[in-house]
Amino acid sequence: MIITLLLLPVAVALVCLLLNRYTKLVETASVLGAGLLLLLGSVLVLHVFEEGIIDEGMWYLDQLGAFMLLIIVLIGFLAILYSVPYMRHEHESGEVSSNMLGLYYTFLFLFIFTMVLVVVSNNLGIVWIAVEGTTLVSAFLVGFYNKGTSLEAAWKYLIICSIGISLALLGTIFVYASSIDVLGENSDLHWTSLMAVAGQLDPAFLKIGFVLVLIGYGTKVGLAPMHTWLPDAHSQAPSPVSALLSGVLLNCAMYAVLRYHILMTHSSIGGAFSSGLLLLFGLLSLGIAAAFIITQKDYKRLLAYSSIEHMGIIAIGFGFGGFWGIFGALLHMFNHSMTKALLFFGAGNVLQKYKTKSIDGVRGLSRTMPVTSILLLMGALAITGSPPFSVFTSEIMVLTGGIDQGNILPALLYAGMIVIIFAAFMGHVVRMIFGDPPEGMEKGEVNKAGLIPMIALVVIILVMGIFIPDGLSDALRDIVALFGGQV
């Protein structure tokens, strides 16, 4: 079952590679593939949510993994759906050649493959390999437009994430070392087997191991101050890729950290250590993101920094712990992915219309492209945590977690930061949407087909704002239990 899930994207990637002469075929193939992937993925997810964990030794899918898988396949599908009109427009405007188009889809699917690999593999070593793989593959997508800036972004992305990832490897080795005494020579790095003996793991190795893992994968998550690659990469990549990067990739990296966090909470060290570190990095990220959001001049970078902010919020949520903290953080992973994807799609439309990424260059969206502007405004309100959109719910949960667990001061800091970010972010977006459009800018949407996935996303975040399906919330409760939080 899981094998097919893994093979499918690879197969599609190969098809795209082979057919890259025939753009139409490539597009249909990738849309079909993505649809199939969504189908298969959701079947698996449902199975896990209903029947429970799938354990095939090498491959392992519990509620946490399934939750991640859900995000991956959903955003993956929508991103492909959006890519078709978007990249075609790029192709027509001569940005990319036709066989580059083929390569684009190839790498997109490889990217998805690596991310799926992250969440379905039981072996922490494989998880590491997969995460490294995501870097290597997505580097191509980041540097896709052979321009100077995009190459620079890709280079920084590659180097910084590789160094981070090798620290993560060191951490993995230490965690492995901590298990040697218990499991002996034949100890495989399987998370399940580690969990089984979590109590007896050697604390000294585990501790330093977690620190290294946190810094290592944290670099990929985009926790400050290891976040530096993120704004460059996200702003230079093609918009659908940016959506995947900040909507899904960051979550996958966070997922890797969480596995170790869970290990820590069950180990003799106890959760306080890792939670404390998560809280620290979370607050730091939130603060730094706030600063950059205030002074931002480029709207794609604005979105990138907002991703840093939200990764910070998620980290804070897990740092707070308790039912509300963890539940909220998990929910926030989902909500943030959906909302951020929506925003990046919107930004893509704006970019193709106005041909500039500078906030000051964009004025009067409400008159030039009304639908996009409304969707964008909704997205902006949602991402900054206004009801009735779903991000609000999860942010409130995290805040509740903080106050409920007695972390009053961090909770207040968190709330204050969120308000400041709201003000700054809305300030930028409102300036873009209203005012007089630059002369010679005629009315009309550039990317009508691209509006469909955006509307779908708006519906999702609106519904999730009021109503969380029971199946999902039950699964989330199971995950909270996995973290040892009382339900």
Added chain:
Amino acid sequence: MDSNNLFYILLALALFGAPLAAALNNRPKISAAVAFGASAMASLVGLIIGADVLLNGPMRLDFPFSSPFGTFAFAVDGLSALFIIIISLVTFAVSIYSLGYVRHYYGKYPVGLMGSLFNIFYVSMIMVVSSSNAILFLIMWETMSLSSYFLVIFESREKGTVASGLFYLIMTHIGTAAITIGFILMYSESGSFEFSSFHGAALGMSDLLRSSVFALWLVGFGTKAGIIPFHTWLPMAHPAAPSNISSLMSAVMVKTAIYMLIRCYFGFLGVQDAWWGVIVLAVACVSALLGVMYALIESDIKRMLAFSTVENIGIILMALGVAMIFQSYGLKELAALALIAALMHVLSHALFKSLLFMGAGSVLYAAHTRNMEKLGGLAKRMPYTSLMFFIGVLSIAAIPPLTGFVSEWLIFQSMLQSFNIPDAIVKILIPVALGTLAITGALAAAAFLKAYGITFLARPRSEEAERAEEVPRTMLVGMGILSALCILAGVLSFMILPVMDDVTSPLVGVSIGEHLISGFLIVPTVGEFSQMSPLLIGVLLTSVFVGVLAITHLYGGRRKVVRADTWDCGTPLTSRTEYSGRGFSNPINRMFSWVYHPLRVFRSTSHISPYVKSDMRYTSTIEPVFERYFYEPMEVGVRWLARKVSVIQTGSIQTYLGYIFVVLILLLVVLR
């Protein structure tokens, strides 16, 4: 039909009206009819619901699904019902008014969009006052804020509209954050987000915790209500918004904050500490006094009305604060009296402020300017509008026996009772508040006298005012309803007050209904202390008036009346020889210059000789104290900090790697 179904109908009406209107956006006439028709009907249903609840007891409407935050439900009890009635009354009148008012937007702005937002706005207000769960409340609260925000920036092409809208949005968001934290603190005590669980939860809290919840709610809801110093968004947003919207916002939306304050303080926290009441009273006095002073010197009619809202919120909070003080000393009857007075003033202000805003809207519609100095003489050109505006002015100036008078009288009475308070300090503080209320009332009278006199009386001061003519009938009907209500709510207040008593008795714990009203008389307290009957006063006034009229006509025979020019000292009568609005408020401006920090510039150019002035200019502006000394520094500070932080993104990869290196080493060393 029970009120649950009615509630469904209300939601259905508004929530189908909204998208339909939006869909018909490019057929403005029809979509306006649809939208405001829907809202009018919905508000009628709202009235029925409110009445039904007040007569037959509370209703509750559970959501079909459960949420992690516990059960969501709409529950309407007495207090909610009262506010639903107030909201619906105003909305009904405003919807009818809007039918005519939006005409001048045809082709300029998307009327359908406004209509749909209007419906959403109304429904969200109804839901705010009927939410039974903190989170549900917050969602509805923000929906209300957002819909009102979009309505504020409706005229997005006008200068400054978007900016003031943004400021409003940010302010209200800050308020919401404070409210949220307050709720979560309550949750951490009660273990549930449902309002029902909050009751008495505060008893287990530590003093610090309880007081901080009190403060958070005061700030949070105060921001929405527009207490000073969080009032600055009102005078920005209300003028920017279309007049029908500003009348809704100013008359009703800010009241939802009052609703929550009453519910939170009397319902959830249970007023224990006297100093809470004192703080509320102090804030209220400042808001009332400063609000009316700014209103007095304002010459933009809608800004002036906005400031007057700040003032009236202050007056309401005065009564609330007094009620809290009484409650904290266990003087329940008096607390009930003060609370009833507060609610009465909520009602009155809702009525006359929406009426006045609609009047201002009509002036805007007819003369295309909000600047009093360019208006004048409208009383002859638009007689009905001026009459209705005048009724509004009379009731806000508390002229007996109109509604504003009744509520202010009640507040005075409750303050006069302060001698029952055991604590001497508090006892002496309240007369000061009474003095503040008195001067506030007098200044308000002056302010609205100016507003009416300069805008409607004497000669027009500009071409537009010259050409102004009466507004469409629908607008007049909308205003007519409310002006009638302004009179009735005053004269028939002896029928309204018992309802208020039913609403307050569960909150305060005692009902004073049986002795509050005897016949036509209002007897605020037991015994002979004082009594008053607006109805009889009204009767008396009219009969005496008729008498005076008759006698004057009989005595001295019939004399003819000559129309002639005003005496002009020989100079030609132009609009320049009239007394200007700024001139009118100048004495106050000078006497209280320590409040206003006025900046006067007198420039005169003379080329022939210093005695012959060819051109004279006099400008007098006042310093925006709160913006300059409170908000701007904050923003500047934050920006400065942000710039300082953002140097870390140097662009050089070596630095980036350096960060990781340093973090790694630090953590390794610290956590060894």
Added chain:
Amino acid sequence: MLNSLSLDAINTLAAIILLTDFMLVASSRMRSLTRIFAIQSLALGALAAVVAFETGAEHIYIVAVLSIVLKAVIIPRFINYATTKIQVKREVEPLVKIPGSLLICAAITLLAYFVTEPLMQQGTAITSNCLAISFASVLIGMFLMVSRRKAITEVIGLLVVENGVFLAAISTTYSMPMIVELGVFFDVLVGVIIMGLFAFRINRTFDSIDASILRGLKD
């Protein structure tokens, strides 16, 4: 039970690795950088082989061979090829002068010892005392990346870090499960190749791969 000869061998090799770290920091020529890196990898492979011999775990032989083949032969050649292909100037151009760098590296080594000291008490593996050195070479590798201007030097620094990690793996747990090891090697190889490709493309666009001119993106 432990054969003192092989213990000496292990310690010597570890010492060589540390020495090569310092030589890397000290050298000012690109060519010598790659050469020294090759030597280091060789020493690493040898160390792995000794460990394999000691513990009799066959799969570590494979690891040893792989590391020698990959890191001591293929990758250095590839880098040299790249550097010649895109005529990189032969100087290393350090941001921190060489004497200073050396002092810092000395400090780093002390720090590494300070950090890993408790672990070495814990460690049961015969090689556990290599841990400090592995840590040192990880940190020194990072320091190379921070303090050298060229893009290529960053790749080499990264590889040094990888070597350190690898040494850590051997010294704590006699290397990881086979599958993981293979995956790691694969990733390293692919990583280096991809970096090389990007180096080419960057060179084509900027006609230089001086990483410190890549500063178009900032706030």
Added chain:
Amino acid sequence: MLLAMIQTLFLLALAPLFTGLIRKFKAFFQGRQGPSVLQPYRDLTKLFHKDSVISKDASWLFTATPYICMTAVITAALMIPFFTTSSINFIGDIIVVVYLFGMMRFFMALAGLDAGSAFGGMGSSREMTISAMVEPTILLSIFTMALISGTTRLGEISFNLATTGLDLVPPALFLALAAFFISTLAENARVPVDNPATHLELTMIHEAMILEHSGKQLALMEWSSMTKLLLYLVIMANTFLPWGIATEVTPMALVIGILAVILKITLFSLAIAIIESSMAKMRLFRLPNLLTVSFSLSLLAVMSFYIL
């Protein structure tokens, strides 16, 4: 009820007399012979028989104002005890009375603006300014009376005070009386706040407002103002020093009541006359000092009641 009406008629009838009386006193102090005390009656009669001229710019409000002012005054008069404590004060207490005076002022000021002349505007502006600063003083002194007598109903106040002996009366009462007296001067356009005798437009306040009225309207305006003045004096007499007022309806008591109240009012008029002839009108922007003094007096009254 009936009594109240009779009292009101009395008040209306006596109002011009006392205005004349004050003028007579002033004339005496200024060493003039002065017009007869009946002069105001003559003026009013004359005005009632004159045609009236109304400005073209004025609206219906201008015409209605005089009647409304008169109405307000009469209604107030009905609630104020004159020579007996019984009035129809069950429909409104002293606060209502104050608000009725406020109503009168409000309409007067509006009418002042309505004609569109600079003087009218000036007058109304100053009138409203002064009243704004007088209002708190009046209400605080009323508050003091309410505290002392335990009610705000005028009749009861005077009844309670009249039936208690002087010895029970606290000093607060006299502080309040002083404050109220100053406010009376301010409210009724007397020196030092305003000069009823002046006809120099730039200095006048009250006169400026009614500048445009003529004929019957002017008569009503004047008459209502005179009555207002008298009413203030009566309030002072009957709420602050009500001794002698008829507490029950017997011929004897009524006679005493009438005599007592007339005596008191005469004394007050004398005081006003003395002030008016002994001091000059203040500049508008020096008024705040005076009014602040009165305000602090009234505040002091309340505090002294609580503390002493």
